[in-house]
Amino acid sequence: LTFDMGGTSTDTARFDGKLDLEFITKIEGIELHNPTLAIETVAAGGGSICGFDGHQLRVGPESAGAYPGPACYGAGGPLTITDVNLLLGKLDTSRFGIPVRLDKAKEALQAIQHQIFTKNQQLISEEELLRGFEQIANEKMAEAIRRISVAKGFSPKEYPLLTFGGAGGLHGCQLAEILGISTVILPYDAGLLSAYGMGQASAQRIVTQQVLLPLTEINESLFTRLTHLTEQGTQLLQQDGTELVDKENALALLYLRFKGQESTIEVAVTVQKALTLGEIEGHFYDKYRRLFGYCPNNLTIEVESLKVVVSEKAPRQVQTETAHLQQLASPIHQAKYPAYDWNQLNPGDYFSGPAVLLNTTSTSFIPEGWQAVITPTADVVVTLVEQRNSAVNAQSEAIELELFTNRFMAIAEEMGAQLQRTAFSVNVKERLDFSCALLDADAELLVNAPHIPVHLGSLGVCARLVREKINIGVGDVIITNHPKYGGSHLPDVTLLSGIFTPAGELIGYAINRAHHAEIGGKTPGSMPPDATSLVEEGVVLLPTYLAKNGEMQWDTVTELFTNAPYPTRALTENIADINAALASLRSGELALQQLVEQHGLAKVHRYMKLLKSNAFEALQHAFLPYKNRVFEASESLDDGHNIQVSIQPNAAGGIVFDFTGTSDCHPNNLNANISIIYSAILYVLRLLVNKNIPLNEGLMQGVEVRLPENSFLHPIFSDEATECPAVVGGNTEVSQRLVDTLLKAFELSACSQGTMNNFLFGNSAFGYYETICGGTGASQGADGRSAVHQHMTNTRITDPEELERRYPVRLKNFAIRAHSGGEGRWKGGDGIIREVAFLAPLRVTLITQHRVVPPYGLAGGQNGKVGQQTLTRTNGTQEVLAGICSIEVDTGDTLCIETPGGGGYGD
Known part of the structure; x- marks a missing residue:
């Protein structure tokens, strides 16, 4: 496992005989469909800001950046992880290359001490506060590595930790202890390793062939296909000017899955050595069990695609001999910890922590219980020799x-x-x-x-x-x-x-x-x-x-x-x-x-x-501006069912949400229950708080919810399903309209699309379901966003290729519905247009809202446009469908769904 910690972020990856590749990478919410190395980035680095939010300590995700930088730069910056490491004695000020102000770092720390004392009259020692920030940062970074491991189905304990970057060596051993890793590798060029690696890397070409056939059908031609792909990759490299191509060690990747499943499992083979069908199946079953914990029986294995990675021949690596171990006599100087100059160490030298290891481009910290050994390549291997409790004995709440x-x-x-x-x-x-x-x-x-x-x-x-x-x-x-x-x-x-x-x-x-x-x-x-x-x-x-x-x-x-x-x-x-x-x-x-x-x-x-x-x-703090006020709002569903709410503080200091006046139980499926009401209220209260706290029911302490019995927000249920009202649209549609109503009462934002645009189709053999995005409402100081899910839904939409491959439909159009957002000083977000052609007779179901009642604007802003769905038959006739309907479609029919835009804010 690799751990690269720099100034603003930390990158982690895995090497297991080969580097993991990803073919979809998400950066700032944008998906890039290009092959990349599978590197995960965490918002934690030397510049991560350390602070106190009135309740608990925080580390990141904000960064001090290069300017003003950490407090020790003397430019008025906040306390950061760099300052914490400096004050803990893990950094040598003479190695920075710029003037470093230890006093400024200490002042920033003491300011936080004072904040904590002012809030809860608890005086935390400087050492405990520093150790607290250090452990919070370490646990956050370790958890990111652990979460990646869980997602990919392996244990971090199975790997050594390769630690680099300017700050990586300061935290590597402590992260390893948290993750149960006992070996840490510190490269000599740790601070420059990424740049060095780019210079050493061989040119590669990845050639892909989509297959989408059962493994049994292509087994005999499999290695012929791989050989052909290898030749293609070789030709591409030669066209790039590469003279020596390593065809013999070309990496072949089979992407397999059970038929009907979306995700694939990568099985690596070599082009030169053909595997039997049984061997390939065995590798697939083993990886499947490891990833999923079980393996279905009697399902067809499908080859989704083949990939071959062809590389330039790398320079021959010289094998070095193992060095004779000898313990160092003494460090170069002793401050809080013994310090060793990496350039004065020889292969075979070793020393035990706690100690600091200094180099031109990086500094490393070897904690107590770890032993560092210099290798013949001048790198350092650090081994855990004495298990200890690395947790801070924190007394501070x-x-x-x-x-x-x-x-x-x-x-x-x-x-x-x-x-x-x-x-x-x-x-x-x-x-x-x-x-x-x-x-x-x-x-x-x-x-x-x-x-x-x-x-x-x-x-x-x-x-x-x-x-x-x-x-x-x-x-x-x-x-x-x-x-x-x-x-x-x-x-x-x-x-x-x-x-x-x-x-x-x-x-x-x-x-x-x-x-x-x-x-x-x-x-x-x-x-x-x-x-x-x-x-x-x-x-x-x-x-x-x-x-x-x-x-x-x-x-x-x-x-x-x-x-x-x-x-x-x-x-x-x-x-x-x-x-x-x-x-x-x-x-x-x-x-x-x-x-x-x-x-x-x-x-x-x-x-x-x-x-x-x-x-x-x-929540109590966030609600202070709203004390002694009564908030009221009402919103109607497209069929006229009304949500009425009054919100006001009660005598006990809590908040009352009173829905008296809401319409009776719905005759069809637009009925919600108490859990959905709680979800909507909790969500809106979390928006009011506007702080980085977990969504939890502490927000509901002191909240009283009054619901008229047998209304469509509180219907009567029994164990007997035939006696219960239908509810499926209550979860998707009423929940959204309920949030719209609550936001309207608090005047937080204009109305968003207020629907999940439920779109379903199928027959007796299958059913497909998706929710479709739209525009969000504008708010004071911000335009609404276009073409996103919002509020009570947070799902993706199915990829077009996967939709068309697995179901008898063709996606003809998927685009932003321009000018559907309401005008205003701040404009509402636009909805989308999604047009689907059907390739077989199917039953189609739509459950939507805001097809009649438009999403409201606020503070003088204009309403967003209502949504619409139009069915075009093969004979050219068109029909505008109701917002809630179920119809039969034939081969060649086309459905165009236009989702609502958000309301505008301000005139």
Whole structure:
């Protein structure tokens, strides 16, 4: 594993006999479809700003940059990680090349000391404060490496850590201890290694051939194809002026997957040595099990593509002899730590930490318990020789709160990475329509990965309702989607498990929710627009044991999916995604248990409570400008159903959200439940706080929600699905319109597109589902954004190539709908145009809003344009469809969906 830490960011990558390649790279939200080395960047570097936000210490993501730079530069900059390392004695001021002001760094540190004392009357020593900042930075960087490892299915413990960059050596050994790595490599040219490597790198050409055929069909021609690609790559290199091409060692990459699956698994072979079909299948199955934790039976292996990497012949590496070890007599000087000059060391010299290793372009720190050895190439290999507790013995709540916040967040994010990696369906793996969270022992939302807002606020509500219905013990996993028990709508399947200590004490809960694109119902895609009862929308899962005392209950769950009045059309995909969700829960369970093992249950529970208290205090502070005011707003759905809200402080200092005046239960599927209401309120309160805190139910402390019974925001549910109203549009559409109404009351922004533009098509064999982006509302000082998902949805849209390959459709147009955003001083964002041609007879379903009522402008801004969908038949006739409808289409018919623009702000 490589760890490159510079001034503003840290880069990490993996080398396992070869460098990992990526063919889609995301930079600042823009996807680049070019081959690159798989390098992950973290916003942490020597210039990362260290501070106190009133509750806890913070490190980054902001950077001091080159100017004003760290406080020690003397240009008025803030305290940074560079200053922390300087004050800890890990840097030599004479090696900077510019004047360094130790006094300025100390002044910046003392200013933070004073802030903390002013806030909570706690005086933290300079040493503890410095160690706190150091550990926060180290844990953040280590967690980034761990999360990447989880996403790719390997353990960091299996690798040494190659540490470079100007600041890498100062943190490498400490990161290694956190990750369980026992060997760290420090290159001699660490500060210049990236530049040196670019100069040494051989020219390469990557040649690709798309295949999309079963492996058995191309097995006999496979190595003929690879040889042909190798020749193509060789010719391209020679055209570039490369004289010596290493054809013999050309790397061939097979991208394999099970037919019907989106993501591929890379299997490396050599062009010169043909493998048998069985050997290739064996490599694929082994990697699949390692990545996903299981391997489906009787599925066809498909070759998605072939790639061959042909390289220039590299200079021959001279093998060096192992040096004789000899301990150094003494360092060049002794300050806080012994310091050694790298240029005065000889192969075989070794020394033990704590010590500082100085070089022209970098400085390294060898902690206590580590031993450094000089290699014949003048590099340094550092080995952990004495295990020790590297954690700071922090007494400060401000330090510990930030550390535990990051630790809890890391667990939730690892759960999300695990679920995405192991999922089978496009909807989960590619569209990212899922959410993962940790709950505390009271089943209240503690932290979440940054997933789908409409899911997240409802997860705690769901868990509390479920545990009233069914006991959750050690080894139990509950599955449900029922709205009576906090389910958002039937396609969103929730898994919940308790997390316990070995003694059986409850620590908290792991929970996730993933959207299944097909779970039965009257129409393919499980979102029938004309449903009047819950049973018509698909398979209904009352809280049921997926696992009981550690024993899986697959037969019971499978029967629920197949013996419903409207059973699923995609059982294999359902079970595969449930397996992925199960692996995600177990990832969270193990990580939280390890945290308790390391720190103790009482301490973990204490910081769970403090994390929620911090959120509550942040909300109280954010709400100060709104005290003694009453906020009211109303918004109508396209069919006239009205949302009415009044928001005001109560006598106890809390906030009352009163929805009296809201319309009665909806006759079709636009019914929400309490979990969706909580999600919308929690989301808007998080916007009001406008601070970098985890979304958690501390924000709901003191919040009172008043809902008129049997309104379409609070319908009556029972265990019997035939007696329950339909809800599928309540989750997607009412949630969006509810957020619009709350934002209108607080006058935070103009209305966004206010819909998820649900688009579904299918037949008796399959169902496809997507939500479509639109324009966001403008706000004071900011235009709305065009062509994005917003508020309660946070999903991707399926890639055009994948959409057309897997389904009988052709994407004819996907473009921004110019001038659909409302005018104003700040303009609303534009919606989009998405035009699809159908290549087979299908049933199409649309569930949308803002086709009649336009997205409102604010403070004099103009409304955004309403959306529209037009069906063009093969004979040329056109029909403008209703916002909620289900129709039959024929081969050659075309549907054009135009999504709403956001409202403008200001005149």
